[in-house]
Amino acid sequence: MKHTIYILAFLVSGSLFLSGCKPNLDLINPQELSVDTYYKTPEELEAAIIPAYQAIVGRTQGGYARMLYYELLAPGDDFNHTFKWEPMYQDTYNTPSSDQMPVATWKDFFNGVFAANIALDRISNFTGTIDEARKNRLLGEAHFLRAFHYMHLCMLFGETIPLITDPVKSSDEYYPTNATAGQIYQLIIEDFQKAVELLPERSVLYSNAANIGRATKGAAEAYLARAYMYRPILEIGKPAEFAKAQVQLKNVIESGQYHLMSSYSDNFKEATENNAESVFEVQMHNGTGWLGDDLSDSWRWQEIGMFDGTGGAWWNLAPNKKTYDEFEPGDPRKFMTLWCDNGAKYTQIDGTVTDYKYWMAHLATNKDLYGTRKYCPDVQVADFDDGINDRLLRYSDVLLMYAECLNEAGDVPGAKKYINMVRARANDVVPSEQPQLWYQHSPGTIPDVDKLLAKDTVINGVRLNTIKNIIAHERYVEFCGEYLRYFDLLRWGMADPQWLEPLKKIGWTPRAMYYPFPQAELDNNSNLKGNAMNN
Structure with a gap:
């Protein structure tokens, strides 16, 4: 069974990124749903999670529906662009900051972060009546999805992307600064850990057919393990945490799910x-x-x-x-x-x-x-x-x-x-x-x-x-x-440079490890600095 819910407005005032002007946060239309008039019932809390799932697909086609498979596959040594797409920058290691693929992905995955942040805030502060197991599951999904989106953003753009953990409350928060070293990795780990604690096993969650496809305890454990092993590319200069990953993977295997x-x-x-x-x-x-x-x-x-x-x-x-x-x-x-x-x-x-x-x-x-x-x-x-x-x-x-x-x-x-x-x-x-x-x-x-x-x-x-x-x-x-191939070579190569040789043979350099921040984002936000590819 698939998620076929297409709530794409996210019940927020739009993406904070790639916007051309500062919004007027004092304007309220009583005829429209907003974060202040919604999330009043358990059913509305359930709906709060859906936009964060939808962002994986990608409203602007920067997710897995379309552009993301180019960005994830093309930089590796296993796929090449064909004569049908000249130029495709993603396998030349020279992607410009104006290229619409990373621009769309930046926007879609930050939309996912925003949706997860709103869900976490509204579910945590819900004062109505809701079954505790249901509330915990929803919180677990929100933590999982925020970690999932940030993991993708960090893999693609590096660890200096903005760190945003709460819904925007004032116009000043529309212009965040860069995260510092280790902050994004720590959030990813903590969110997946919380998801492991809160989410039910697959057999329990999927006993209700309406929940098939949602994140489970096993998914959170497996992604937590992947994050530990991806640490060299999520937190530059730090080694993979294999022993911690091993514990999580063993749990998945022994679960029998x-x-x-x-x-x-x-x-x-x-x-x-x-x-x-x-x-x-x-x-x-x-x-x-x-x-x-x-x-x-x-x-x-x-x-x-x-x-x-x-x-x-x-x-x-x-x-x-x-x-x-x-x-x-x-x-x-x-x-x-x-x-x-x-x-x-x-x-x-x-x-x-x-x-x-x-x-x-x-x-x-x-x-x-x-x-x-x-x-x-x-x-x-x-x-x-x-x-x-x-x-x-x-x-x-x-x-x-x-x-x-x-x-x-x-x-x-x-x-x-x-x-x-x-x-x-x-x-x-x-x-x-x-x-x-x-x-x-x-x-x-x-x-x-x-x-x-x-x-x-x-x-x-x-x-x-x-x-x-x-x-x-x-x-x-x-x-x-x-x-997985490109990221396998990167994470191994941070510990043993021989694994980077297949990439170096086709033009890779350390500067090209990540895609550049979108130039429109840097133009709109003077507090944010780009990565090495922007220089």
Whole structure:
């Protein structure tokens, strides 16, 4: 079940950022809802949370509905922009402060922060009658969502973004200053910790179908662990907190709330959303009109899915040859992730069944790139968008993060165990697949960790002769196209610069670690200074 509520005004006076003039806070229209006339019932408190969820999708398309996947994927070494989008700055490490992608993302995710702040304030100060468990759950969701939005903002723009923890009460608060070192990271950690304390387990919350898709205790624990491991990019100069992450990940595993789906591809289909492997996913909904209820749709398949010249797709961003080569022989995930040779076929809207030979014959250039089958339907849909939920954190990530923590602690046998769980699932037969694909009736053949070590395989110049290298390889192929590769390289590279080499080879510099603050924001707010990319 999806969130299909589109309350996008946020019941505030609009975004505080990217506004051209100081608002008159004394003007009150008694005919309109406001923060003073709303939030008077438990039902209205429930509604207070929805805008913070909606901001993940992105009202101005700066969220996961559209622009964010470019910003998260393009800087990595695994995807390249195609000839269809010249120039795309995100993979050149030279994004200007006027570029509309980061501008939209800044606005959408700060809208999420504002919505979470209002919800926290109104729920905490509610004087009416409300069940304590319900109130705690709502507070837990608000803390989770504020941490979620700030984590994204910090990953993308750095730790000197403004820190705002309360609803704006006066015009002076419209012009915040930069956060100081460590403040944003501390807020993210504390918010996720509070969410862990307040949120119910998945089985309890989702027993009411209306709550499916909301944040749970397991989601808060998993994101808290991810934040601990992302510390090197959330708080520059500080090491990852693997031991703390390990505790949270163990809690998720031992909760019994999640398990791997038998079919890897079930994680990327609309029919199998919010499944047992999904720890947290953004709820997409493809409505019927651009200005009606079509505000939570995904453009992903159209923009980064099928090849250009086939099925009307735009194909702006594509997996590269390095990504294709990263998959081991006999790994079915290659063909569930990529449109490539010897892989799946695609049926166009006119009924034409096409294959790799057809795609190459109709592709003008960039024939060394591939299509992204993950999240892309095998049969073309009439609309350019769809409602397939984006799985933002899966149980397989929990297992591989846990393996990484165990390896950092010196528990190599334990690390092998959890890596093997993910690799074993990759070998599963997939009866629902297209009949010409060999893994519909035969298992994959990738070896377990010990056998992989014994082979001393070299892939893309990296020897798989250590557990760390195998974890890096496994994360590359398991989560290809799921927005993790670039940030994995960054967080590892802060501790060991060798992991930055793949990025440096394609032009990355420390200056380009984050996107610039929007120039319009700096023009409007003299109290705020940009980051290194603004200089």
